[in-house]
Amino acid sequence: MIHFITQHTQLAEQSVKNTIALLNEDCTIPFISRYRKERTGHLDEVQIEAIVKYKEQFETLEKRKTAILKALEEQAVLSSELKQKIESAQDLTTLEDLYLPYKKNRKTKAEKARQNGLEPLAKIIMSQNANAIEPIAQKYVKGNVKSIDDALEGARHIIAEWINERIDIRNNIRRQLERFAMISTKVIKTIANTSTVLVTNENAQKFKDYFDWEEALSRIPSHRLLAILRAEKEGFIRVKIEIDNDRALNNIENRIIKSNNACAEHIKTAIKDAYKRLLFPSLSNEALQKAKEKADDAAISVFAKNLKQLLLGSPLGEKNVLAIDPGFRTGCKVVCLNAQGQLKYNETIYPHAPKNDSIAAMKKISSLCDAYKIEAIAIGNGTASRETEALIRKIRFKNNMQVFVVSEAGASIYSASKIAREEFPNYDVTVRGAVSIGRRLQDPLAELVKIDAKSIGVGQYQHDVDQSKLQKALDMVVENCVNSVGVNINTASKPLLSYVSGIGPKLAENIFNYRSENGMFTSRNTIKKVPRLGAKAFEQGAAFLRIKDAKNPLDDSAVHPESYAVVKQMAKNLGTKVEDLIANKNLLNKINLKQYCTNLVGLPTLQDIVKELEKPGLDIREQAKVFTFDKNIKNITDLQTGQLLPGIVNNITNFGAFVDVGIKESGLIHVSNLSDAFVKDVNDHVSLHQQVIVKVLEVDVPRKRIQLKLHK
Incomplete structure (x- = not known):
């Protein structure tokens, strides 16, 4: 596992090993990244999330290997060579290719031919030694095999299956699909013939650009692929994946055909059948699925970035x-x-x-x-x-x-x-x-955690991507945001408390109920009185829970209770009290951190403690600012090309940013209109809820589309 993760993440082996140990101890990502820096080698949340991701991938791979090895043992076909290949497989694709010849097959044409005794004939043809194959095939005309043609056809079906199961051939077609595959779309004829549907149907109009489209699959942007797949799902277009079939077939022939006799002709026919019926349908679907997974990841990444910016939006604070x-x-x-x-x-x-x-x-x-x-x-x-x-x-x-x-x-x-x-x-x-x-x-964060993140509307095609992967990514974003800000335990709702490190929905409910029955928490120690909140949950969550006006000022800070003794010692050595250290830069600068280093507490933690003492419980978010739209713009018909307007960025995608200019329809600043220079990442130029000035480039009233340019 360690080797697998370090290979994929390029992180130090010891950091990975220690992080996995912490994860196995039920430590959360926010807790590990904030309070266990010495053990992880200062890994941040993103790096720890990568370790979690590849740990899960490895475990999935190992689970599948175990299942396949068991199935092969039951079939009594597991050789030591095959076992070694399976055990050393580094991805699921390779694993499934190795298992393909041994899968308990559905009733295939090849299986039917085997049952009719035609496998020896297939082997003779594949040996390519016979100049005349019909006389040999005549021997197999019996039972369900009624003629020489039936015998040869059955043998070719077996050969086609062998070709389909060859890993080198499958990988070669995969490479061709990766490099040369084109994705094309055509409007469905029945819809095209009823042209009024395309003109009047609002859903169809959304996909108008893809009624006749072609593009390299390797270069198609994620938003376009997801739009095309949605249009296909809704029944407006057909999607095709294509490569140069002649080149693919020649490549297979060069690998298999070594003679120029009658056998070669039958093998050629079997190759065409294998390619058309088995290889291309399966591998083109696989290529499209991989492209979809890549598009999903890109869309989820954009959604996650947007959600983070939204959750960490500027709060007004505690005001009526x-x-x-x-x-x-x-x-x-x-x-x-x-x-x-x-x-x-x-x-x-x-x-x-x-x-x-x-x-x-x-x-x-x-x-x-x-x-x-x-x-x-x-x-x-x-x-x-x-x-x-x-x-x-x-x-x-x-x-x-x-x-x-x-x-x-x-x-x-x-x-x-x-x-x-x-x-x-x-x-x-x-x-x-x-x-x-x-x-x-x-407080946007405290309120938005009550809503399913997918309903907030800061992503694109969120209903088209892998839902479990999306949910996992968004939950992680919410958890990271909640813990980076901290939570007032005496005012927080159950949903907000549930995202605190180590708490979860059940303990959140217990905290809420305890607060309702016993009144406000007066110290972090009283949190231990909550039913079922044990030592582990306290360790993971206490430092993220804030208590305003507590007797101990550290209870309203990000200093972990396990470090209170260190702070107390610092104050004692300076001849003062803990409360006098708070926000006192002169005193804090006098602390020699190295004298407090131990085997468990190193400089990273001590530096964090001093930084927190300078501004305890500091809200990392900016304060909300008033914004005013142009009062003359009330609907899309009020817009004119060339106008400069104030607006607020309300959604970010890979192809640009959407801006609210004070009307129902949001305008789009296409990625090409964000800057005169090349734009690699939209987030480098704008952020969610940023107040901007935009220039109107184009207004398409019938399609309700507004093209904007970011005005510097």
Whole structure:
């Protein structure tokens, strides 16, 4: 395992060995990367995740080897040479190729021919020594074999299967597919003949570019392959993988045919059959599947990067917020939240059509802001958002009021969820949705962890990629974000607590219930009183759980309880108290870290401790900033080529970034319009929720497409 992982990751053997030992001790990635740097050689989360990935790959490979060896032993066909080849296989493809000749076959043509006694004839043909094969074939005409042609055809089926099972031939075609395969698409004839379907069907229009398309499979971008495969799945196009068949066939013939007699002609026929019926269908599907896996990985990587940026979005912090879920006919749902996100009041106002009761709505908002000491207003960015924002900006507040437009993506999912029902059993979905909008402004991370990451809308083709792989990647992102920020144990929801290192859903529920029954946690030590929270869970999670205003100031820091004694000793040696060390750079600079090094605690951990003491519990996120769209732009028809507009990046893909310019449709800054120089990675130029200025390049109103350029 160690050799396999180091080969793939190029990480130091000792680092890999120690990391695997920690993983086997049920340590989490955030805990290992933050508090076990001495043992891992300072590996970060990404490197540890790579070790986990290849550890799982190795275990899957070993499990399959065991199953195959058992199956071959049962068939009594396991030679020492075959066993050695299987045991030394480094990937599943090689393993399955070795096993292919021994699979308990379905009823194939070759198997039927064997049952009819035609394998000896196939061997004679393959020996290529006979100049006349028909007289030999005549001997096999008996039973189910009615003629010489039947005998020769059956023998060719056996030969075709042998050719299909040859690893060198399979690998040669794989190489040709890797280098030369073309993927092409054609619109399905029945749809093409009904041209009105293509014009009027909105789903079909989305795939218009792929009604007649051809591209090298090795160079197709992930988003395009996923779009093509979705179009095929929805029944609009047919997809074909092609290579130069003549070259592939010649290559096989050169490997097998060594004579120029009658046998050679039959082998040629068998090669064509093997290639057309067995080799190409199987290996072209395999090539497409590998391309799909690569596209999945690219799409998941983009989704994960976007999610991380979204979760680590700027929080407003603990401030009283009035949140509005805007609407026309059904009105705007208004809620007032205190600094801890608790619902204090809710009401519906009707400032827009058809009621147009804007005066009463403005008065109500103004009075609520006074009554609940509101410090900021959050407006959802959905229907009627711009109109509601304009209304709010007309109100003359007594104090300087910050007004934010907040993304509603996934809010409706939360409002109908079990979590929302548990939090607000006496309120309907509209109130819950408005609460979610307000809380997102206060702390995006704490609120967004309650929503299935796939519903937040910061990826592309998320329903087309491998769902278990996607879920695993996104869960890892959420876990890393939650633990890098830290969690206030006295205000955190169950979903937020469940992502804390070593906690999980069951212990999160126990913490929540203990807090409800016994009141606030006053120290990290009291966390040990939570039912079923043992020493291991405490070790893994305690340092990520913060306790505000605790007697011990370290309880509101990222210093692990196991290091409290070291900090205490540092303070003692300086003739001061622990609390006097906090944020005191002069004192901290006097500490000689080397004198505190032991076999277990090295410089990396000590440096982290001092860094944390300088700014304990520092939130790594930037604070939320107010943003205003161009008030003259209310729908897509207001856009003109050449306009410069403020916008917010709301999605990033491999081919560019989508920007919200304050209307329903987001515009696309294609990768080629992000910079005048070559763009390798979109994330090098923009980040999610970044406020940007864009130039309008093109507006396609019928297709609702907006092309933008990043304005420097």
